[in-house]
Amino acid sequence: MASLINKIALITGASSGIGAACAEQLAAQGMRLILLARRAENLNTIATQLRNKYKIAVHPIAIDITHHQAVQQMLLNLPDEWREIDILVNNAGLAAGIEKFQQADVHDWEAMINTNIKGLLYMTRYVLPEMISRNRGHIINIGSVAGHQTYVGGSVYCATKAAVNRINQGLRLDINGTAIRVTSIDPGMVESEFSMVRFKGDITRAKQVYQGMTPLRPEDIADAVLYCITRPAHVNISEMIMYPTDQAAATMVHRRTEKAE
């Protein structure tokens, strides 16, 4: 397995869920981490925990990745010791609402398009040239099974993840001939803050999503990230689709009914 010690990973959406789990797994490998999200307090707490537990350097940056100029300035002005990003994990993203198209809130569409597509594009646009100039690096995009199948009320979220899939393919074409690798990891249901965000803090609805079934854990996705980035340099895992065993397709989930006491 290729050593990751002292290499630099930048993870977006590191304040919870899959991003925080990736931060933990990569910290355990001795990587140095740049952690991005909007909630500074969560980021700072995670950064302190990881520094103490793994004795690694962590550089938390509170930023909204939908702001193009802020992303550009942040990446162009990284301190010298943080400039050589080896691994970019484009993970920040959300689903907002699940109303049918005809009832959906246009602001929800904008939030998803701006974060899941545009934020990912801005990040990649300013990290990739440096990777190409060093001829070294790996971009991991967190897509979704929603990028492969559409479900009722999910047309725009699914469209954003289908866009991630196509961006992934296009990136691989454009960087072909370099040593840079591009991977898309596309999970099914993962228990994180995802459903709380989708249902805007409605904890009952959020819990129902995982009722009677065993979802993936954020750590399962972080494991997959670690697997992809530690393959030999000539191996590029282009796409990895992961379902919980209880989920057969985006819309088919096996749920056990709870036995009455």
Ligand SMILES: NC(=O)c1ccc[n+]([C@@H]2O[C@H](COP(=O)([O-])OP(=O)(O)OC[C@H]3O[C@@H](n4cnc5c(N)ncnc54)[C@H](OP(=O)(O)O)[C@@H]3O)[C@@H](O)[C@H]2O)c1
């Ligand atoms: N959970 C699932 O079932 C599932 C399945 C397939 C794919 N995914 C994908 O996995 C990724 C991570 O989701 P998760 O399940 O870990 O959900 P989560 O726990 O809600 O985490 C989302 C992360 O994205 C960050 N984020 C959201 N908007 C942002 C913005 N504008 N700027 C910067 N950071 C932003 C959030 O941090 P702040 O709020 O602090 O900014 C948070 O750290 C997403 O791309 C999601 O679409 C999730």
